[in-house]
Amino acid sequence: MAEMRVNIAGVEWKNPVTTGSGTFGFGREYSDFFDLSELGAICLKALSVKPRQGNPSPRIAETPKGILNSVGLQNPGAEAFLSTELPWLRQFDTKLIANLAGSTIEDYVQVAEMLGDSVDMFELNISCPNVKEGGMAFGTDAKMIENVTSQVKQVSKVPLIVKLSPNVTDIAEMARAAEAGGADAVSLINTLFGMRIDVKTRRPVLRNNMGGLSGPAVKPVAVRMVYQVRQAVKIPIIGMGGITTGEDAVEFMLAGANAVAVGTAGIVDPYAWIRVRNGIEQYLNENNIADVNEIVGAVQMND
Amino acid sequence: MAEMRVNIAGVEWKNPVTTGSGTFGFGREYSDFFDLSELGAICLKALSVKPRQGNPSPRIAETPKGILNSVGLQNPGAEAFLSTELPWLRQFDTKLIANLAGSTIEDYVQVAEMLGDSVDMFELNISCPNVKEGGMAFGTDAKMIENVTSQVKQVSKVPLIVKLSPNVTDIAEMARAAEAGGADAVSLINTLFGMRIDVKTRRPVLRNNMGGLSGPAVKPVAVRMVYQVRQAVKIPIIGMGGITTGEDAVEFMLAGANAVAVGTAGIVDPYAWIRVRNGIEQYLNENNIADVNEIVGAVQMND
Amino acid sequence: MLCELVGKRKLAEKIYDFTVQCPEMAKNARTGQFLHILCGGEAYLRRPISICDVVDKRYIRFVFEVKGVGTDALAKYELGSRLDILGPLGNGFELHPEDKNAVLLIGGGIGVFPLLFLAKQMKGRATVLLGFRNKQSVIMADEFATVSRNVFLATDDGSFGYHGFVTDVLKNILSSNPVSRIYTCGPAPMMKLVCQIAGENALPVQASLEERMGCGIGACVTCTCTVGGQRKRVCKDGPVFDGAEVEWNG
Amino acid sequence: MLCELVGKRKLAEKIYDFTVQCPEMAKNARTGQFLHILCGGEAYLRRPISICDVVDKRYIRFVFEVKGVGTDALAKYELGSRLDILGPLGNGFELHPEDKNAVLLIGGGIGVFPLLFLAKQMKGRATVLLGFRNKQSVIMADEFATVSRNVFLATDDGSFGYHGFVTDVLKNILSSNPVSRIYTCGPAPMMKLVCQIAGENALPVQASLEERMGCGIGACVTCTCTVGGQRKRVCKDGPVFDGAEVEWNG
Ligand SMILES: Cc1cc2nc3c(=O)[nH]c(=O)nc-3n(C[C@H](O)[C@H](O)[C@H](O)COP(=O)(O)OP(=O)(O)OC[C@H]3O[C@@H](n4cnc5c(N)ncnc54)[C@H](O)[C@@H]3O)c2cc1C
Ligand SMILES: Cc1cc2nc3c(=O)[nH]c(=O)nc-3n(C[C@H](O)[C@H](O)[C@H](O)COP(=O)(O)OP(=O)(O)OC[C@H]3O[C@@H](n4cnc5c(N)ncnc54)[C@H](O)[C@@H]3O)c2cc1C
Ligand SMILES: Cc1cc2nc3c(=O)[nH]c(=O)nc-3n(C[C@H](O)[C@H](O)[C@H](O)COP(=O)(O)O)c2cc1C
């Protein structure tokens, strides 16, 4: 049996598989399908200082091998999370990652302070395309990334992951800015900004007009970005974007990801997370690889 | 019967359907499948001053509902085109668009001069991700776009379309730069930069490591960008990226495209161009729309 | 869960009636709940389809209209195929055996199908009002007749039954009969009107909502509607909600 | 073109033998050409598969190994299905009826299949050398035997026929027999060696190349190989090239 443990910025995960924030809620629903302790970590739904209602429906549209969503960070707020969700989550033997949302730097700082060390890691969500303020605007400007990262880092009691937006010209620059700001790790990709129009009604399918594209369709872009970020920074990378099988996950790890997240695939198949974890293990065993960390960044580029 | 004619920067096309440059060669192969005069325009394979060999194989990789290519602008050069391909192409009653490739501004200017007014329109390809110099580097910087556009415009004897790269933070800014440089139209999107790794060999599938993603997978990103560009500039837009059916084409036109190009779908189905043209016509007839120009930009945004 | 397709009938143009073998799900199924079906073909997401009936405690029946790529692919499955289905999902209709007066089930279009299971559970107490486009699209009326007290049909063009909307029939009934409760499923404009009429008559009403869905189990929060000022998940908190609280434009 | 699947056999683990009805294509098919098949399932692009035989001038037979998503989906088609196929495509093998001495057909793995049609066209003149992994993977040897002068088999593990590579058999033959020409299809390393040996013996050699393809008809220029210092399209300029000119690492 291959060693599946990975160390992400000092936090040991029992395997490299986590959930894409926002696709797994706070885990309750999926706990009917499998034991959440099987996951390396659970990345929770975005949390903001105050509860948020998100955008009106429809909030989801199907695209070729992908989906657009415009949920817009609906969540019960950090306080309700601490009182209602966290105690329940703590029964599982897995790491918890809180995804931090905000409209201003102060928001991010405040939610980080509210959560303190109640979870194992923070993921700074500066890449959501579905909110008017904050969100993607922060994540597409290197100076902003460095600034918000360093301010949140100052108050963070747990390792800080910065989640990068793919809607940029130069992803490596954004990763370097996060590293410079003190990020302990980066995760990528968040969703690509997209739109779908219903030709019958002549209106965008999403009530919010535009939304974030995820799922298998985006995988080649995500793998490319993970590779580019691996060349640019030293901190660990959590790779995601369309991962559906163990082989997809291996592809991301070969490109340079130290761990992977599965999101949209789980929306289609609630067992996707477990299948991916098992698939990685199977790949390692079939290829006589003793430790999953051996494949991280092990892609051999053609000259 | 609905009116299908469109006017793109003063050039009248008999219908709004053209070919994605590089997916249709110089038309010879597809002329075995249908009469090329059925197309509004034919956008030809990239042409450079000198012949180019392109990149080594494999140059194509399949991805979920898409493909990556790394052809790298293989072409016989402008001279051979003029002597060998153009006379043959002139037998068809359709407009011809030459796609101009280069590594330096001088290259672009020179190829435009060589072609003179031998074709009906030029498309300036400053967005190819598959060449080391020129290509995408030009297309991701607004100042460069404006500069190369204005210099090529000065020598252009025919209307100049500038083809935009989607690998940018702000597509509207790029379109405005093209317009400022004197572009008569813009076309978008070129391919998204991506990568696929073979987990068995641990090498990128493409011999050139990375390549351009096209096909249905990219459609939501392309539609979003066409909409954004429509809000930013006044010049006509040729929309493309994953168009496979008439309804897809209508989606792009509703978003703001005055005409559409089909590329990858034709690689899978040689009749795709004709199916798209017929599909647009069917949509117009079924919806009692007298003129295809009525749907251009006619999307009703949700408030 | 993989469920064998053991029954397949075409009821009308584009309307299919499927029966799948799934003892586990059938055992737990309640009226108003739905299945989330992987259709294949060009459809990437699952498609929600209501439970139309449970047969012999082992089979679930569902009826659907071919609308787009998903239902089109679904309609192509052959007997003996195994469908990947999640379910039963959601909160169904609440039965009120204590109701003394008439209980109205009001369905329109594809909203008719889930009401059959409900009518059956009502053991003959249901008065059913069904609206269709025209005579050709009238389906399952006989089945409803055998399990209900009364069936009223309306068609938009008057080619069968009452000429007009099912909501007109509703008003007629309310004007002359004591009614305890209303259940409704169908197009949003119809349900909105039904709920409004129910409100005017101070009658409790349960409405089964539709929204585009992702996971179907409550995790992705994409399928929300606004109920009582709160964003609720149609898949998990519904699809059946208190009709008085639904904000139809939210 | 839609072609009905009229014959389907499993020849070995993961190897399928399909026959499709397509009089038009069959009439024009030449040895060494290929079909470009829309496989469905998760496969977006078509898949190139060589013509293995033409039967009764109306049917085309092709044999393929299940490798990935495309061939996997292809193998699932049932008799009577209609496959979307482009073809016949490419330039095939050139026949040289004037050849006086032995003509060698050298195949390995899936490269064996297209050689059957070639052997048949040679009307008994062909000497066939086939390489397989092991005894279990030996297929179609009997069929080749009935249409060829001679069949030599080699397996990598010696479990059947000659123990070793088909190129060793080739060397043996060349050392004791006059040979006019060589045709080869199989894994690139094998073909490279065959072409090298042919070169050393000043023999003409035709090699059928494989490359990842898009359109299959010459337009997208994604399937190139380097032949005589030029980038050539495998689909249109090939797949058969003069083996002396192929740059195996280009
Ligand atoms: C709880 C629930 C129960 C349902 N029960 C039935 C039933 O018993 N019989 C029946 O025929 N239909 C039912 N529907 C509607 C059915 O789910 C849609 O008609 C179907 O999803 C359309 O998919 P498509 O691929 O054929 O169409 P497409 O238009 O190709 O679908 C594209 C996307 O839109 C979504 N979508 C399209 N229309 C609807 C809709 N009206 N509601 C929700 N999502 C939609 C699809 O899920 C998909 O994501 C139900 C819907 C819900 C929410
Ligand atoms: C001219 C020609 C003739 C062929 N004839 C036969 C034949 O008669 N019988 C047979 O079994 N196979 C044949 N092949 C190989 C066959 O095309 C591949 O095995 C098949 O495409 C693999 O597809 P997949 O989806 O199963 O595998 P995947 O690995 O999932 O394919 C992924 C992608 O890689 C491409 N690909 C993978 N392997 C190859 C390969 N070796 N050559 C070219 N493209 C590849 C596929 O086309 C696809 O784009 C031929 C190939 C060529 C080029
Ligand atoms: C419905 C939905 C909701 C999401 N919500 C969030 C969120 O709240 N915070 C966040 O950082 N990313 C969010 N994402 C992005 C995912 O976490 C992930 O980055 C992206 O979907 C790519 O991975 P995938 O293709 O595996 O889904 C969301 C994605 C989806 C589909």
Ligand SMILES: Cc1cc2nc3c(=O)[nH]c(=O)nc-3n(C[C@H](O)[C@H](O)[C@H](O)COP(=O)(O)O)c2cc1C
């Ligand atoms: C094989 C291939 C070659 C291409 N070559 C060129 C090219 O030479 N010049 C260019 O401007 N775009 C080129 N493109 C991009 C297409 O013209 C088009 O912008 C893109 O593929 C998106 O459209 P599609 O999804 O319909 O293919 C190429 C695309 C493909 C798939």
Ligand code: FES
């Ligand atoms: S569909 Fe995911 S929460 Fe309802």
Ligand code: FES
């Ligand atoms: S596959 Fe398109 S040119 Fe060969």
